Amino acid sequence: MFRRRARADREFREAQRDALLLMQAQEPLPFDTVQAEAPASAGSGSEAVVPDFPPADLRAPSRQDVEGMMMRWMQPLVIDGEVHACPTCGAYRDWIVFNMRDDSVWLRCRAGHQVQEPRLDTAWYNRNSGPVDRWHPTLEDGLRHLGH
Numbered sequence: 229m230f231r232r233r234a235r236a237d238r239e240f241r242e243a244q245r246d247a248l249l250l251m252q253a254q255e256p257l258p259f260d261t262v263q264a265e266a267p268a269s270a271g272s273g274s275e276a277v278v279p280d281f282p283p284a285d286l287r288a289p290s291r292q293d294v295e296g297m298m299m300r301w302m303q304p305l306v307i308d309g310e311v312h313a314c315p316t317c318g319a320y321r322d323w324i325v326f327n328m329r330d331d332s333v334w335l336r337c338r339a340g341h342q343v344q345e346p347r348l349d350t351a352w353y354n355r356n357s358g359p360v361d362r363w364h365p366t367l368e369d370g371l372r373h374l375g376h
């Protein structure tokens with residue numbers, strides 16, 4: 229009796245699953261409807277329809293969402309007790325500091341020379357950076373915003 233019942237249940241579940249697959253195959257309509265209604269229900273503004281590029285004021289991006297973080301560093305940058313200078317032009321202030329998703333830190337001088345600084349990492353960056361207040365769609369946009 230148990231066995232018969234279990235078999236019946238399984239057949240029922242299988243029948244259900246088939247019905248579900250069939251419905252999805254034959255009726256794409258529900259999904260179309262959802263997509264068509266989404267912009268209207270999301271409210272005003274065309275930005276809301278592009279989930280990949282949310283404006284900064286809508287959502288604070290997490291580290292997983294971005295290629296990296298960047299900040300401007302006006303004063304001389306001291307690494308291991310020494311004022312760091314650009315190896316190419318010798319500049320020692322007004323850096324853009326990047327912290328990339330792979331944990332690396334890069335320094336970019338005012339003249340645009342960009343080198344990785346292996347003595348700095350994400351932990352250092354987090355200790356020395358303020359809260360993220362802006363999201364930039366491109367590197368150029370970020371540099372412009374930071375005055376470079």
Ligand SMILES: [Zn+2]
Nearest residue numbers: 314317337341
């Ligand atoms: Zn330089």
